[in-house]
Amino acid sequence: MKTKLQTIATDDGDSNFSAQSKPRILVVDDQATNIQVLYQILAADYQVLMATSGAQALNLCLSKKPDLVLLDLIMPEMDGYQICQHLKADVTTRDIPIIFITAQNDETAEERGFDLGAVDFISKPVNPRIVRARVKTHLMLKAQSDLLRSWAYLDGLTGVHNRRFFDERIIAEMGRASRNQSALSVVMIDVDFFKRYNDHYGHQTGDDCLRRVATTLKSHLLRSGDHVARYGGEEFVCLLPDTGFAGAMQLATSIRKKIMALQIAHAGSSVAPYVTVSLGVGSKPENVQADARALISLADAQLYKAKETGRHRIVGAELNFEPLPEVSNKMRKSKTS
Numbered sequence: 001m002k003t004k005l006q007t008i009a010t011d012d013g014d015s016n017f018s019a020q021s022k023p024r025i026l027v028v029d030d031q032a033t034n035i036q037v038l039y040q041i042l043a044a045d046y047q048v049l050m051a052t053s054g055a056q057a058l059n060l061c062l063s064k065k066p067d068l069v070l071l072d073l074i075m076p077e078m079d080g081y082q083i084c085q086h087l088k089a090d091v092t093t094r095d096i097p098i099i100f101i102t103a104q105n106d107e108t109a110e111e112r113g114f115d116l117g118a119v120d121f122i123s124k125p126v127n128p129r130i131v132r133a134r135v136k137t138h139l140m141l142k143a144q145s146d147l148l149r150s151w152a153y154l155d156g157l158t159g160v161h162n163r164r165f166f167d168e169r170i171i172a173e174m175g176r177a178s179r180n181q182s183a184l185s186v187v188m189i190d191v192d193f194f195k196r197y198n199d200h201y202g203h204q205t206g207d208d209c210l211r212r213v214a215t216t217l218k219s220h221l222l223r224s225g226d227h228v229a230r231y232g233g234e235e236f237v238c239l240l241p242d243t244g245f246a247g248a249m250q251l252a253t254s255i256r257k258k259i260m261a262l263q264i265a266h267a268g269s270s271v272a273p274y275v276t277v278s279l280g281v282g283s284k285p286e287n288v289q290a291d292a293r294a295l296i297s298l299a300d301a302q303l304y305k306a307k308e309t310g311r312h313r314i315v316g317a318e319l320n321f322e323p324l325p326e327v328s329n330k331m332r333k334s335k336t337s
Contacts, residue, residue, distance in 0.1 A: 022047045023139050026066040028057040028083065029101070030075045034124075038070060038101075041128045042135065054078025058086055061093045062176070068139055070122075073102035073109065081116060088117040091172040095145070097138045101126065157207055158214035161229035166237055169227060173241050174292040177284060185248035185283040186299040187238040189217065189255065192276045192311045194234035196268030209264055209275060210234060216258050220251060237299075245283040245318040252279045252314045260312075271312040278306040281316030290319050 026049040027038045035050050042048050049064055051057040054077060061069065069087070073080040080100055087093040100113050103124040110121050119141075120134055153165035161169075170186070177184040191197070191213060198206040210230075217228045217236055231237040238255075240248055256277055264275040280303025284290050302315040309315070 023067040024049060024064060025135065026051060026057065026060055026064070026069045028052075028054075028069060028075075028080075029072040031072075034072065034101075037126065038131065041126070041131050045132075046135070054083045054086075057083055058093075061087055061096060062090075065092075066096060067142055068135060069096055069098045070135075071098050071100055071118075073100050073104060073113070081112060084113065084116045084118055090175070091168060092176065095142075095149070097142050099134060099138065155214075155230040158211050158230050160214045160218055160236070161227055163229060163231055166227070166229035166231065166239060169229075170239055170292045170296065173239060174284070174290070174295065177241065178289055181286050182242050183244040183247075183284060183286050184295065185240040185243045185245065185281065186295055187240065187248055187252050187255070188231065188280040188282075188299045188303040189213075189236040189238070190278050190303055190307065191234040192271060192278055192307075193266065193269045197266055197275065200266075200268045212262060212264065213259060213275070213277070216262065217255060220255055220258065243283075244285065245281070245316065248281045248283050249314065249316050252281050252316070255279065256312070256314060271310065276312040278303060278311045279314040280304070280306055281314060283316070283318045285318060285320065288319050294319065 022045065024047040025042055027035050027042075028051045029035050029038075030052050032052065035052070039048050039050070049060055049066060051060050054075060057069070057071070060066070071080045071083060075083075080102075084098050084100075087096060087098065094117075097119045098117065099120045099122055100110075100118050101122050101124060102109065105123065113121060119138055122131060122134060153161055155162040173184055176182070191210070194206070194209075197209060201209075214228070214230065214236065217238065221228055221238065221240075225241045226243075227239045229237050229239070238251070240251065243251075256279060259277045260272065260274060262275065266273065266275045269276065280299045280301065282295050282297075282299030282302060284295055298317050298319060302317050306313050306315040
């Protein structure tokens with residue numbers, strides 16, 4: 001694997017279950033009349049998406065992120081069990097509750113559905129009151145589960161996402177980027193000489209500094225799919241789906257300048273009188289297949305170079321395939337500018 005690199009040296013210069021949007025329900029059935037029945041029952045209170053095949057259902061779950069799936073059990077090509085299995089195997093869709101809609105009254109069928117991760121069964125022909133009651137119940141449970149999950153994924157000090165969230169999210173985003181042949185970038189950020197800052201100003205002031213840095217990073221991520229997380233200690237990381245090398249370097253440049261502009265006094269810094277950051281950028285181009293670990297390692301290596309070459313700067317690299325089969329994972333020497 002080879003890398004295309006660039007350095008910028010120092011210069012001075014989501015939950016759907018809310019009051020604002022109706023919960024989103026995906027109805028999956030190969031019979032249009034069955035979909036129409038459920039649409040009439042639910043459309044007044046919910047956004048109703050419709051799919052007539054397994055492939056269409058999987059694509060809608062990935063792109064639209066429904067809050068609940070009502071899934072017909074017996075379908076051609078891909079049945080309800082297979083669809084459920086695919087959804088539960090994908091980290092981006094595994095938390096979507098699935099209710100099977102079926103004319104079967106077989107306990108074995110229900111047991112298999114529950115084993116695969118379904119939350120409930122509704123019998124055909126459907127009773128509107130039962131459908132509405134069970135949909136409401138499972139949407140409430142999902143909202144509560146989403147809230148608890150969001151707390152588990154937050155860093156208690158800074159209020160941004162934590163390392164656990166990032167580790168899970170980058171795997172999901174790399175999978176999506178590989179399927180869609182889209183770009184994916186990671187920006188790793190380290191507060192320069194932070195130990196000296198803590199030693200000089202005290203840990204409480206150090207905590208305030210990290211909170212201000214985190215808030216600034218978060219304010220730079222304007223798209224809902226972008227994420228910032230505290231990676232550990234004084235290190236942060238930005239995950240940028242659908243963002244190529246140039247876009248990630250541009251964001252990193254803006255971040256570096258904005259942190260400097262905070263003018264947080266840092267008497268122990270060797271590069272500036274204020275708090276500064278070093279940044280490492282790693283990008284996966286649209287046409288490159290890679291795993292999450294390779295991208296993280298690349299960004300981390302660039303951060304190390306930024307710190308080793310003077311701090312308060314950005315070093316970036318882009319993944320690409322090495323044409324020689326015996327060195328398919330090779331990384332070439334960095335170029336700086």
